Amino acid sequence: MSAKKQLLEVFALAGEKVPPVFVEGVAGTLRGTGLKVTAKQIAGASAVFLGVGAVLGILSGSLLIAGLMGALGAMGPFFACKAGIGMRQGKVARQIEQNGEEMATQVQAGTPFVESLQKAAHELPMPLREELTCVLAEHGLGLSLPEAWKRFARRVRTSEVVQIGDIFSKHLAGAGDVLNDFRQINFKAPYQIPFEPPPGPPANWEESVFQLHCRYLDQLDLLTNPGVLRFEPETARKALQGLKLPQTVAGREEQLVEALRWEVEGRGPLEALLGSSAIQGVYVVSPTDVFAMPLPPELVDSAPPEGAMAAPEGFQRSNVRLRDAAHMQLVLGRILGPLGQTLSKENPSVEGQLPDGWTVAAQLQEA
Secondary structure, three states, X not given: OOHHHHHHHHHHHHHOOOOHHHHHHHHHHHOOOOOOOOHHHHHHHHHHHHHHHHHHHHHOOOHHHHHHHHHHHHHHHHHHHHHHHHHHHHHHXXXXXXXXXXXXXXXXXXXXXXXXXXXXXXXXXXXXXHHHHHHHHHHHOOOOHHHHHHHHHHHOOOHHHHHHHHHHHHHHOOOOOHHHHHHOOOOOOOOOOOOOOOOOOOOOHHXXXXXXXXXXXXXXXXXXXXXXXXXXXXXXXXXXXXOOOOOOOOOOHHHHHHHHHHHHHOOHHHHHHHOOXXXXXXXXXXXXXXXXXXXXXXXXXXXXXXXXXXXOOOOEEEOOOOOOHHHHHHHHHHHHHHHOOOOOOOOOEEEEEOOOOOEEEEEOOOO
């Protein structure tokens, strides 16, 4: 065993004696950084260096010096982590600046963005490969590709990543000339990264599910555990802790966990319809216009908004909602993809007969 591994084992053993609340705080700092150290190792290192600093201070004969040296010793591992995070983000920024044009060229030539990501995640060096693998893993666990890509740009908040991230985000939203926009960036010019406020408390059911989904992915820490491709109920319940739910959602925590399960390994909100034996067909026109035939009373939208689209003949408006167009495409892609159907600008109308008997149709409306 190398000296480094032996030292980390000593720190981990010391971390076992550190109060759990302190270790959890360290885990929050490390989560999503990609650093190959554990919270217990960092907490243990802080405890060890605090003790060493305090002993050296006491030997100097001054309690003040003992306190200062102990505090500096305790903070040393945190400063080292911050420095490691900064160095890693700088490396990712340089790598995406060097390789982003190749990705843009592929996408401009018609390669689907997800395929370009898969190729880059296989071929590019670390740590950019880790970040792109994380984007793909989050997408595989039910997050739409635009949201997974945005999370990467929030995680590595450098001017290069933010600017390139905006270009690909525009492409995923159906706008912009990817290659030309990339070539317009002057990476040497000063760039003020826009301030992005943290998300506020969710306002409704859909936002509650989405924020729980993001917190769940944070808990999984897919940068260091990219192979976690199944739903973990206990992790979901842990992610639920501290999430401030709106009054309309409070008391429905287990339903939220089940809705998250549908996002991760099922058919998203449409699972509520496709899981009902009474329903014969589902017709999705937009994220807020979801119809089915026939509908159980509890799934009927009893108070549709003013000016809402009328239900097609034979269908009823459901109370099921998708978050946005990207979420709609993701969910329908999971449902109809195995049948060879893809909902996109090039193919805006799809219909398929599922193996379990339901007919699912969708119409992508122009923005």
